[in-house]
Amino acid sequence: MGEELTEAGGKTRLYVPGDLGQDVAVSLAQGQAHYLLNVLRAKSGNLVLLFNGRDGEWLAQIVQTDKRGLSAKCLRPSKAQRAVPDIWLAFAPIKKTPSDYLVQKATELGASCILPVFTRRTIVGRINTERMAANAVEAAEQSGRLSVPEVRQAVTLDSLLRAWPSERRLFFCDEGGDAQPLAKSARDQSGPAAILTGPEGGFDPTERKALRELDFVAPVSLGPRILRADTAALAGLAIWQSVRGDWG
Amino acid sequence: MGEELTEAGGKTRLYVPGDLGQDVAVSLAQGQAHYLLNVLRAKSGNLVLLFNGRDGEWLAQIVQTDKRGLSAKCLRPSKAQRAVPDIWLAFAPIKKTPSDYLVQKATELGASCILPVFTRRTIVGRINTERMAANAVEAAEQSGRLSVPEVRQAVTLDSLLRAWPSERRLFFCDEGGDAQPLAKSARDQSGPAAILTGPEGGFDPTERKALRELDFVAPVSLGPRILRADTAALAGLAIWQSVRGDWG
Numbered sequence A, B: 001m002g003e004e005l006t007e008a009g010g011k012t013r014l015y016v017p018g019d020l021g022q023d024v025a026v027s028l029a030q031g032q033a034h035y036l037l038n039v040l041r042a043k044s045g046n047l048v049l050l051f052n053g054r055d056g057e058w059l060a061q062i063v064q065t066d067k068r069g070l071s072a073k074c075l076r077p078s079k080a081q082r083a084v085p086d087i088w089l090a091f092a093p094i095k096k097t098p099s100d101y102l103v104q105k106a107t108e109l110g111a112s113c114i115l116p117v118f119t120r121r122t123i124v125g126r127i128n129t130e131r132m133a134a135n136a137v138e139a140a141e142q143s144g145r146l147s148v149p150e151v152r153q154a155v156t157l158d159s160l161l162r163a164w165p166s167e168r169r170l171f172f173c174d175e176g177g178d179a180q181p182l183a184k185s186a187r188d189q190s191g192p193a194a195i196l197t198g199p200e201g202g203f204d205p206t207e208r209k210a211l212r213e214l215d216f217v218a219p220v221s222l223g224p225r226i227l228r229a230d231t232a233a234l235a236g237l238a239i240w241q242s243v244r245g246d247w248g
Helices: A030-039 A099-108 A129-143 A157-162 A182-187 A205-212 A229-243 B030-039 B099-108 B129-143 B157-162 B182-187 B205-212 B229-243
Strands: A013-015 A025-027 A047-051 A057-064 A070-079 A087-091 A113-118 A169-173 A193-197 A217-221 B013-015 B025-027 B047-051 B057-064 B070-079 B087-091 B113-118 B169-173 B193-197 B217-221
Touching: A013 A129, A030 A070, A047 A070, A087 A099, A087 A229, A099 A113, A099 A129, A099 A229, A113 A129, A113 A157, A113 A193, A157 A205, A169 A182, A169 A205, A169 A229, A182 A217, A182 A229, A182 B229, A193 A229, A205 A217, A229 B182, A229 B229, B013 B129, B030 B070, B047 B070, B087 B099, B087 B229, B099 B113, B099 B129, B099 B229, B113 B129, B113 B157, B113 B193, B157 B205, B169 B182, B169 B205, B169 B229, B182 B217, B182 B229, B193 B229, B205 B217
Parallel strands: A013 A047, A087 A113, A087 A193, A169 A193, A169 A217, B013 B047, B087 B113, B087 B193, B169 B193, B169 B217
Antiparallel strands: A025 A070, A047 A057, A057 A070, B025 B070, B047 B057, B057 B070
């Protein structure tokens, strides 16, 4: 059989949108073919791993279709699909840390959906959702995930809260002081959840008040020090995963 | 009384090495004076917060001593000193994420000591400990900490383990599969602790074997996905703080 293609992070894993199954051949996207041919110097017969978020991970063999085109034929399943913890990250983009970075980390930490939110104190004016989605794919490939988190279009905090599915607990990282530690609050919760972090300078008083009045919102604390927004998002996801997610 | 000097992150806090106490005047370092005078446009009489890691936080009044020099006189204590959780971070520097970034995050997450470690697979050839220490000061000032984490000179993993204080539990983030979740392992532990994370590609088999044979080492898992080294360090600190530290 062919040789496995490896890169710095290990075996080459590729996300493909189409169905996977025994002997199924999928054609690879132009960018993937370019990367495999020109960066990894792939040849027909080389092996890669494919996943699509539904059919598990498959070992597949590369077939060169023409000078620039590649497809990959599934040889055998290498990992069964499994359900992932249902945790979203809603975050106000911040200036100092690119949203790309946050998307990469949130994907590694197992977020199932990533929602950029504009709050009153958000300085960042626009964000590139398409690029964030591409980053999520890349991070999913490298972290061994069997699915890619959905990246939603950015909305205002008001819109987010109005359309919020009320059965999903929203852990709002608050600097107010009287909030419960996230680990404790997450232990007492069941069902789907989300972490919400604010921008530089945090949420403004009207936002904090509005959040605290909602039944699905649980204000939570992340310790006595002031965390940057990106640190809070990553810490929040890690703690939730270790209490309620699949790190147990 | 004077006006409080504020910057993007809130009130201006400065770390000073000297003693603090009622009516004590400390002269500020050249870089601090430059920042206050030229960036924040400080004037005599403006108020700042000072801390030194021992005497709590003090409200102090700026006094201009000459064209470029500033001192600050302590007016009253604003926060009492308190003990911080005794958690170290030992990490192999990685190429994609600057160690400065990791130092900033580890400081926010309350690490008391930061130890760069060279392992067999470490690609980064040298690191700037002085710059890391300066980053730790800045992050401590901005995160509201009352102390600055110590940044140690980089050593090899062998040297680190040979000189390790055996009463300090070393949580070694292992990708081996059979390790206990960090949250569980930390719950069963008491006393001082440290998190150890590897470089790109992880620890090599001889290192993993050597680590697992040591009594003070506890191999721990951070979930089923592959985390980048910096993500693992931050997740490890956040989880330890929520289980054994001051996030409870």
